[in-house]
Amino acid sequence: xxxxxxxxxxxxxxxxxxxxxxxxxxxxxxxxxxxxxxxxxxxxxxxxxxxxxxxxxxxxxxxxxxxxxxxxxxxxxxxxxxxxxxxxxxxxxxxxxxxxxxxxxxxxxxxxxxxxxxxxxxxxxxxxxxxxxxxxxxxxxxxxxxxxxxxxxxxxxxxxxxxxxxxxxxxxxxxxxxxxxxxxxxxxxxxxxxxxxxxxxxxxxxxxxxxxxxxxxxxxxxxxxxxxxxxxxxxxxxxxxxxxxx
Amino acid sequence: xxxxxxxxxxxxxxxxxxxxxxxxxxxxxxxxxxxxxxxxxxxxxxxxxxxxxxxxxxxxxxxxxxxxxxxxxxxxxxxxxxxxxxxxxxxxxxxxxxxxxxxxxxxxxxxxxxxxxxxxxxxxxxxxxxxxxxxxxxxxxxxxxxxxxxxxxxxxxxxxxxxxxxxxxxxxxxxxxxxxxxxxxxxxxxxxxxxxxxxxxxxxxxxxxxxxxxxxxxxxxxxxxxxxxxxxxxxxxxxxxxxxxxxxxxxxxxxxxxxxxxxxx
Numbered sequence: 001x002x003x004x005x006x007x008x009x010x011x012x013x014x015x016x017x018x019x020x021x022x023x024x025x026x027x028x029x030x031x032x033x034x035x036x037x038x039x040x041x042x043x044x045x046x047x048x049x050x051x052x053x054x055x056x057x058x059x060x061x062x063x064x065x066x067x068x069x070x071x072x073x074x075x076x077x078x079x080x081x082x083x084x085x086x087x088x089x090x091x092x093x094x095x096x097x098x099x100x101x102x103x104x105x106x107x108x109x110x111x112x113x114x115x116x117x118x119x120x121x122x123x124x125x126x127x128x129x130x131x132x133x134x135x136x137x138x139x140x141x142x143x144x145x146x147x148x149x150x151x152x153x154x155x156x157x158x159x160x161x162x163x164x165x166x167x168x169x170x171x172x173x174x175x176x177x178x179x180x181x182x183x184x185x186x187x188x189x190x191x192x193x194x195x196x197x198x199x200x201x202x203x204x205x206x207x208x209x210x211x212x213x214x215x216x217x218x219x220x221x222x223x224x225x226x227x228x229x230x231x232x233x234x235x236x237x238x239x240x241x242x243x244x245x246x
Numbered sequence: 247x248x249x250x251x252x253x254x255x256x257x258x259x260x261x262x263x264x265x266x267x268x269x270x271x272x273x274x275x276x277x278x279x280x281x282x283x284x285x286x287x288x289x290x291x292x293x294x295x296x297x298x299x300x301x302x303x304x305x306x307x308x309x310x311x312x313x314x315x316x317x318x319x320x321x322x323x324x325x326x327x328x329x330x331x332x333x334x335x336x337x338x339x340x341x342x343x344x345x346x347x348x349x350x351x352x353x354x355x356x357x358x359x360x361x362x363x364x365x366x367x368x369x370x371x372x373x374x375x376x377x378x379x380x381x382x383x384x385x386x387x388x389x390x391x392x393x394x395x396x397x398x399x400x401x402x403x404x405x406x407x408x409x410x411x412x413x414x415x416x417x418x419x420x421x422x423x424x425x426x427x428x429x430x431x432x433x434x435x436x437x438x439x440x441x442x443x444x445x446x447x448x449x450x451x452x453x454x455x456x457x458x459x460x461x462x463x464x465x466x467x468x469x470x471x472x473x474x475x476x477x478x479x480x481x482x483x484x485x486x487x488x489x490x491x492x493x494x495x496x497x498x499x500x501x502x503x504x505x506x507x508x509x510x511x
Binding site: 029047095242 | 253254257304315320323336340341345352357358360361362364471472474478479482485486487491496497498502504505506509
């Protein structure tokens with residue numbers, strides 16, 4: 001997989017660039033697959049976990065307006081990236097593995113090589129770049145829907161929204177959002193490499209593609225979560241300004 | 247190429263079919279007809295434990311670390327680092343663990359079942375079972391559901407322990423704002439046995455749905471080797487959405503009217 005990563009990056013920057021059309025196609029493909037699960041998942045997770053649980057505790061103290069500050073911590077730093085990664089890996093990554101695995105089983109990849117077309121440059125690079133870009137963008141989507149879940153939680157507790165928004169904007173930093181988006185772009189890269197690798201090395205008849213998808217999504221989840229933990233630790237330890245609630 | 251509305255439409259289509267298939271399988275388990283193949287159920291439970299337990303626990307361990315780190319820094323930011331146990335108790339047991347469990351179970355077990363049953367369907371083994379006079383739905387789907395019900399509660403409860411251990415490591419040993427005793431005091435104060443039962447209930451409903459969705463997509467796979475891959479990918483879409491919806495409904499049901507926190511009166 002490391003070799004595939006290196007070859008993908010080299011193929012991405014070295015001219016010629018024949019993958020423009022495929023890049024746009026993959027971008028739209030992932031977006032069309034992911035937008036619906038993304039909306040429902042983020043809204044549900046943010047309404048349940050930080051929304052109701054935290055609002056329950058805060059309402060005991062009578063300071064529900066503090067929910068805005070809490071949502072910056074959870075929705076931007078934690079839940080947005082997690083849901084984005086889970087949806088992109090589960091929905092788009094599996095589709096990519098199934099697609100490439102099918103081509104491998106039907107020997108289309110070998111045919112491409114015989115025709116002198118580099119499969120890495122023409123198949124892997126556009127998926128890699130498209131997933132990197134769109135995972136970062138979907139993270140913003142996730143944050144928006146997470147915030148609307150926070151608003152819904154406030155409304156469920158019959159609170160005015162002014163307090164929510166004032167603590168939300170007082171605590172929201174550009175560093176948080178930028179880190180969240182950067183982290184998600186890296187998630188996209190991890191997912192793309194794992195899924196393309198598993199798809200391109202699928203073998204073993206009818207069970208092969210299914211098994212490749214299974215392994216791809218498990219490895220992608222483990223890689224993404226391990227990366228999430230390391231990234232969060234480094235981010236919080238090196239940016240003390242994130243550690244103050246205003 | 248797919249259209250913008252294909253995913254929600256396909257999901258709605260599949261939902262009814264899955265509900266019908268699922269109620270049939272659950273009926274087979276409840277009516278006890280699956281007991282004819284009880285040995286197969288035990289074998290499936292064994293496969294779950296030996297094949298998936300380590301992956302599930304590793305994933306839960308990472309989630310516990312993550313909960314601990316976020317909680318430790320959040321509580322430092324509000325000036326109450328000694329209360330980190332509150333955040334990690336809620337994050338681990340009530341919310342994080344069911345979701346993490348649902349994710350990794352749908353990835354490892356759900357897609358695994360689709361791949362396995364789909365391959366059987368493609369190579370006509372399911373038809374062969376029927377010819378031999380064995381009910382394929384009972385033998386393949388119902389035994390897997392019973393196997394999951396036998397094995398998963400134990401996996402889940404051990405997972406709770408693994409996540410607690412990981413949070414402890416992250417809060418006390420890694421960030422180190424709070425002493426071991428102070429952390430554990432708050433941590434155990436903010437949970438009780440009923441919370442564990444609620445969390446387990448969420449996890450078991452997710453497990454049931456994931457196994458049923460996997461069995462449905464595997465059982466109805468068609469279109470050669472490519473079809474198996476597509477069915478596997480589709481099952482993942484449904485599972486991801488269902489896990490989140492079940493988690494949210496569970497929170498509404500168990501904690502919506504009562505935060506169950508030992509604060510005030």
